[in-house]
Each structure stands twice: as C-alpha cells, then as structure tokens.
Amino acid sequence: MAANTTLFTALLYFFGLLYTQVYFAYFRVHYTLLDQSVPEILMRGVNGLLLPLGGVGFACLVVLGVLRVLRAWLSERSWTRVLRVCAPVAAVVGVVLVGSAAFIALDPAPYRDLAGLPGLGLAVGALLLVFAGRRWGWGGGVRLGPWFGVAEWLVTYLLVAFGLFWAAGDYSNGVGVREGARMEASLSSRPTVTVYSARSLNLRAAGVRELVCGEADTAYRYRYTGLKLLLQSGGQYVFVQENWRRSTGTAFVIPRSDALRLEFTPPRTTPPQTC
Structure with missing residues (x-):
C-alpha cells in the first residue's frame, strides 16, 4: 500500500508539474516565475488525470470481474485449458507492446498524436510477459530461490512505473496545450479586469489602455483596461490582453502588492472614460 500510494502521488505531481510548464509556456510565461506550490501542482495533476485514471480503473474492474465469473463457472480442467491458451497470447501481445514502445522511444517525434499510449503499452506489456512466463515456468522447473521472485517483481514494478511516468509525461503535454487553447478561446467570456496602480506600470500592448487620473x-493614479486575469499564484498576477492570440499576444507578470487594486466587471464591459 505504501509503495503504490507513493507511486500514485508521484504520478500526480509529475503530471501536474509538466502540465504547468506546458500550459504557461503556451502563454510564453516561464512557470518558475509563479512559484507554484505543491498543492496547486497536485490539484492540476488530479484534474488532468481524473478521467484517464477512472477509465483505467473501470477497465481493470471489468477484467477482474470477467476473470471472477469465468473462474466460478468453469471447471478446473476448463479453467486450466483457458490459462494454457492465454499464456502464448499474452506473450505475443506483450512482446508486441514492449517492442513497439522501445521502437517509439528511439524516435518519439512522429508519434506525438499517440500521447500516453506508448507508456501504457510498456506497462501492460511487461505485466503480460510476466504472466506468460509464470504460466510456462521460469527456468524450466529449476528452483531459482526466493531471490528470483523478489528480483522479478522488482523489475516488473520498475518497468510498470516507468511506463506510467512515460504515459503521464506524454499526456500532460497534450493536455497543457489543449487547456491553453481552450483558455485562449474563452478569454472573451471571462470577467474584464481593470488594474489601478499607484505608479505607472508601463503596460504596452495592443488593446491595453492607460489612463492617468x-x-x-x-x-491609484494609473488605470489600465483591456486585460484579463489568467492566474494569481506565488504573489504574482498574470494578465493577458482581451484580444490575446498565441502568435502576437503579450502576457504581463506583475507582483502582487498594496500599490495595486483590481476591479472586475462582466465580459465586454466598456470602461468609463474617466477615473
């Protein structure tokens, strides 16, 4: 339980960290400027992996349910026959999955659209090979000692963990870009923010207007309109233009302080001409 809980937590953090890097890189902001906390990164990991983990868990539950039903309905001889047929099938599928993952690892660029699948293939393939090997009997009946079983499961666990981290890393890139594009498309429907500052912030970008009161x-003598708040984290505000586009848009990282005041209004609200 401790090992699996540690692995699960590490996967969530790993996914959340890579997702954070890719998401803010979409807006050309380096994630280290925001000093993201561990809870924030874990929250993004949970949010991004929620559906994939649910799908994997449901698939495993279905497989275990089918095995339980077959074991209950089939006689001992029929069950042994089923296992005898499954072993070579598992070996072939395992070799194909592990071999495909190794081939993709040599040149992953052409397979970016298969985000997460090579890593999952490696994890599942390793388990299938171990199942086939145990059915056939490692060593041809020769007693290899208890150390062999420990080494076998340790290597298997490492391969499965490596495959899961690989899958989480690939999937995080796709999710980060997708969520960045979704945020870009929804900027017009997010609340409009007006920034009041005691000193000039020198915000220069298309659509951003400065008014001196x-x-x-x-x-607060300086007012800035035409902005959307992307995030506040680690004592930093991240603003983008209302009409931000990935090709030409500008993002502003401004330290949070008492010299700033934010005012939020409904989307597409026209700011007053005076302070």
Whole structure:
C-alpha cells in the first residue's frame, strides 16, 4: 500500500508539474516565475488525470470481474485449458507492446498524436510477459530461490512505473496545450479586469489602455483596461490582453502588492472614460 500510494502521488505531481510548464509556456510565461506550490501542482495533476485514471480503473474492474465469473463457472480442467491458451497470447501481445514502445522511444517525434499510449503499452506489456512466463515456468522447473521472485517483481514494478511516468509525461503535454487553447478561446467570456496602480506600470500592448487620473490626492493614479486575469499564484498576477492570440499576444507578470487594486466587471464591459 505504501509503495503504490507513493507511486500514485508521484504520478500526480509529475503530471501536474509538466502540465504547468506546458500550459504557461503556451502563454510564453516561464512557470518558475509563479512559484507554484505543491498543492496547486497536485490539484492540476488530479484534474488532468481524473478521467484517464477512472477509465483505467473501470477497465481493470471489468477484467477482474470477467476473470471472477469465468473462474466460478468453469471447471478446473476448463479453467486450466483457458490459462494454457492465454499464456502464448499474452506473450505475443506483450512482446508486441514492449517492442513497439522501445521502437517509439528511439524516435518519439512522429508519434506525438499517440500521447500516453506508448507508456501504457510498456506497462501492460511487461505485466503480460510476466504472466506468460509464470504460466510456462521460469527456468524450466529449476528452483531459482526466493531471490528470483523478489528480483522479478522488482523489475516488473520498475518497468510498470516507468511506463506510467512515460504515459503521464506524454499526456500532460497534450493536455497543457489543449487547456491553453481552450483558455485562449474563452478569454472573451471571462470577467474584464481593470488594474489601478499607484505608479505607472508601463503596460504596452495592443488593446491595453492607460489612463492617468487627474486627481492629485488619489491613491491609484494609473488605470489600465483591456486585460484579463489568467492566474494569481506565488504573489504574482498574470494578465493577458482581451484580444490575446498565441502568435502576437503579450502576457504581463506583475507582483502582487498594496500599490495595486483590481476591479472586475462582466465580459465586454466598456470602461468609463474617466477615473
């Protein structure tokens, strides 16, 4: 339980970290500027892997249910015959999956559209090869000692873990780009933010407007409109233009401080002409 829980937590963190890098790279912001906390990264890992983990869990439950039903309905002789047929099938499928994963690992670029599948293939293929080997009997009946069983499961666990990390890494890239594109498409429907600042922020980008308030005693003399808030994390605000596009858009990383005040209004709200 401890090993599996540790592996599961590491997978969530690994996926969340890579997803964070790819997502903010989509907006050309380096993720280290935001000082993302461990809970934030784990939350992104849970959010991104929720459906894949649910699908894998359901598939495993179906397989285990079918095995339980077959074991209950079939006689001992029929069950042994089924296992005898399954062993070579598992060996062939395992060799194909592991061989395909090794081939893709040599040059993964042409297979970017298969995000996550090579790693899962390696994990499943390793398990199938171990199943086939145990059915046939490793060593041809020669007693290899308890150390062999420990080494066998240790190597199998490492291969499965490697395959899962590989799958999570590939899948995180696809999810990060997809979520970045989704955010870009939905910017117009997000609340409009007006930034008030005690000092000039020199925000220069298409669609971003600076207005200097005339009152000398006002606490926030500079007003900036035409912005959308992307994130606040690690004491930093990340703003983008209302009309942000990946090819030409600009993102602004501004430290959070008492010199700033944010005002949120409904989407497409026209700001007043004066402060």
